Amino acid sequence: MRRTAGAGAAAVGLAVWAAGTAFAAGPAPGPLPEYRAADGARTIQGKPSSADAPPLEPGTVYEDTVSPGERFYRLALDDTSDFYVSAVVRPARGSKVGYSDGVEVEIMTKEGRHCPNPGRAGLGYDPVPIGAAAVRRVREDADCQPGGIYYAKVTRTAAKDSAQGAWPVELLVRREPGLGGAVPTVAPSVWPSASPTLPGTEPVGRTGGTGFNDARALGSGVWRDDLRPGQTRYYRVPLDWGQQLGAGAEVAAAEMTKPYGSAAGGLTVSLYSPYRGLVDSEDTSYDGKQAAVTLPKTAPVAYENRYSNDAGVRGTGVAGWYYLAVTLGGKVGEFTRDATPVPLTLRMDVIGAPGKAPGYRESLTAAGFGVAPADRTAAKEGLTGPEAAAAEDDRSLMRVVAAAGFGTGVVLLLGLGGWFLLARRSAGPRR
Numbered sequence: 224m225r226r227t228a229g230a231g232a233a234a235v236g237l238a239v240w241a242a243g244t245a246f247a248a249g250p251a252p253g254p255l256p257e258y259r260a261a262d263g264a265r266t267i268q269g270k271p272s273s274a275d276a277p278p279l280e281p282g283t284v285y286e287d288t289v290s291p292g293e294r295f296y297r298l299a300l301d302d303t304s305d306f307y308v309s310a311v312v313r314p315a316r317g318s319k320v321g322y323s324d325g326v327e328v329e330i331m332t333k334e335g336r337h338c339p340n341p342g343r344a345g346l347g348y349d350p351v352p353i354g355a356a357a358v359r360r361v362r363e364d365a366d367c368q369p370g371g372i373y374y375a376k377v378t379r380t381a382a383k384d385s386a387q388g389a390w391p392v393e394l395l396v397r398r399e400p401g402l403g404g405a406v407p408t409v410a411p412s413v414w415p416s417a418s419p420t421l422p423g424t425e426p427v428g429r430t431g432g433t434g435f436n437d438a439r440a441l442g443s444g445v446w447r448d449d450l451r452p453g454q455t456r457y458y459r460v461p462l463d464w465g466q467q468l469g470a471g472a473e474v475a476a477a478e479m480t481k482p483y484g485s486a487a488g489g490l491t492v493s494l495y496s497p498y499r500g501l502v503d504s505e506d507t508s509y510d511g512k513q514a515a516v517t518l519p520k521t522a523p524v525a526y527e528n529r530y531s532n533d534a535g536v537r538g539t540g541v542a543g544w545y546y547l548a549v550t551l552g553g554k555v556g557e558f559t560r561d562a563t564p565v566p567l568t569l570r571m572d573v574i575g576a577p578g579k580a581p582g583y584r585e586s587l588t589a590a591g592f593g594v595a596p597a598d599r600t601a602a603k604e605g606l607t608g609p610e611a612a613a614a615e616d617d618r619s620l621m622r623v624v625a626a627a628g629f630g631t632g633v634v635l636l637l638g639l640g641g642w643f644l645l646a647r648r649s650a651g652p653r654r
Contacts, residue, residue, distance in 0.1 A: 419469025431456025484558025
């Protein structure tokens with residue numbers, strides 16, 4: 224009887240060992256894709272003192288590195304435009320981070336006064352890219368209205384036990400032209416704010432990008448992708464004046480390596496404005512079986528939203544590309560197979576028809592804002608920024624070829640016509 228019990232115990236132990244081995248087996252995961260830097264980005268080196276700050280120009284993307292502490296850059300601002308300075312910090316893979324770590328961006332006068340509307344973004348337990356943007360509103364603060372020299376200060380914060388090494392940072396300055404007529408200065412008090420009703424159609428495959436520069440364009444619909452633990456996928460949606468965005472993400476069951484597990488903040492969804500400022504962010508835990516996050520419906524895009532006291536409303540003050548970043552927490556890899564991506568479903572709803580744009584003095588799309596017909600085409604076709612640029616180059620080339628072909632055809636027809644007339648004259652009158 225004892226031998227039977229011992230054999231049974233051994234069998235149970237063998238079964239447990241075999242189950243554990245089955246959970247643990249599988250191919251070794253490859254490295255996650257790196258953040259794609261902007262094509263043609265300029266290398267720059269911020270300084271710890273404003274006295275030596277290098278200049279930043281609107282519309283140009285810069286690459287720098289930032290360690291814990293402050294970095295200064297010089298700005299030349301006019302007295303009619305709003306300016307946006309963004310910083311996207313990319314922590315090194317495997318860096319130890321916590322909730323007290325992050326990045327802050329401020330704009331300050333040469334007298335040292337800080338303009339309203341600084342931007343800050345914080346990290347959690349995952350070393351993933353984060354973006355923050357500071358804004359200079361020409362009509363909000365008397366000290367920040369005059370044109371002249373200003374400074375952008377980028378501060379990286381890090382706890383003592385967090386990673387202290389230098390991380391890449393991508394800097395971008397955008398200038399929003401001023402309005403020609405009356406300028407609204409009062410934020411809307413009422414707007415359609417009910418929870419979004421997201422579509423339930425069959426999903427279409429769309430692979431997200433590694434960052435803002437190669438984010439995949441999406442419109443209304445249901446979209447399918449995959450995520451690995453510690454990975455962030457980026458998508459972009461064109462929102463015109465008066466339009467709202469409803470967005471949600473859900474992850475299905477993963478391939479488990481343990482009988483059970485749970486990761487707080489296992490799924491995070493963040494929405495960024497056209498100037499890379501954080502509009503909203505929500506997260507939820509994930510146990511390897513199912514999780515979903517639905518963001519509150521955004522306020523309709525309106526110029527006067529920028530004067531709201533609500534950060535989410537304030538972030539929808541200009542039309543353009545809005546960015547959605549979806550992260551699967553790194554701790555999910557502690558109980559799921561890292562090499563097997565987790566199915567991701569995105570549900571998007573762009574609500575409302577495009578409204579009338581405010582009366583800008585200059586082209587808004589030339590400044591990097593607004594929604595052009597090419598942007599709607601990119602969203603319909605699911606193109607990244609580089610793919611959309613390449614497609615536009617191809618279309619331009621085809622237009623040149625078509626024009627050249629038309630011109631050659633006209634010249635050929637004119638030549639044939641002239642030859643025919645000369646031939647008739649040479650033949651003389653017939654009898």
